[in-house]
Amino acid sequence: MSTRTVTIGALCMASAISFAQPIDMEIDPAQSSIDLAIEVDVGIASDTDTESSSLSGFLRVELDDYGNPSQISLHDLSVMIDDDLSFNWSFGFFGSANASLEGGAVTWGSTDNIVGPVPITGGAFLLPDVPVALMGTMFVSYDIFIIGGGSETISLADQGDFFSNIEGSVAVNGDEITLTSTLPIDITTPLTDDTGTELGTLTVTGTGTIVATGAAPGCPADLTGDGILNFFDISAFLNAYNAMDPIADFDGNGIFNFFDVSAFLNAFNSGCP
DSSP, X not given: OOSSOOOHHHHHHHGGXXXXXXXXXXXXXXXXXXXXXXXXXXXXXXXXXXXEEEEEEEEEEXXXXXXXXXXXXXXXXXXXXXXXXXXXXXXXXXXXXXXXXXXXXXXXXSOOOOEEEEEOBXXXXXXEEEEEEEEEEEEEEEEETTTEEEEEEEEGGGGOEEEEEEEEEEEEETTEEEEEEEXXXXXXXXXXXXXXXXXXXXXXXXXXXXXXXXXXXXXXTOTTSSSOOSHHHHHHHHHHHHTTOXXXXXXXXXXXXXXXXXXXXXXXXXXXO
């Protein structure tokens, strides 16, 4: 068999590696928000202030069936805090501190692994141990009794990954998929001065409420255009592939090889929404 010639038998053998098709879902800032509470503890005193903002960004999810899903996986997320946030802490007799958070975000952690699949029951799901990281820069200034005055710049990205459970629900309305979820945040970082002396701790807690929508994927493997996936679509792919027809270039790189076969099988086994 040449590098281009593919038989039905080869398609069947390769079908064991097929997967569903993930989609990107856009976060709706009109329905999505985050409420953050930041506690500054300097030993002799502590105080907490809260702020909130709308959210935007995307979630990349995979459903086993986009018409009637029973399983969900999470591939990626990027949740942007739309507004810069300002915090003020008062320690009474002991002084005060203030801070601003710029470019805040919650992103996928430093891993290529996906989370799931997990079951969807009655429309609800729980994704456990999702690896996420905080992004953004915190500018802190303070004037505290005994400790003195000063300022610090904290990069939240330096704090590394933490793991959070994401609960939510999935609703299907025609071709539109709506995902509603909550993302809890809980991370503590040292508060140090310019010399590296630890002044106390800064604890960030809160909950992001996320509403994201996306379109169910089309049916690219339906090469006959009849809305049904069957032998005739496989035959149409084989003919197009061996003729080097662009419709068989399923990975879109202009080369006809096994990766196009794999991409076709992924699409074929994902079914039509």
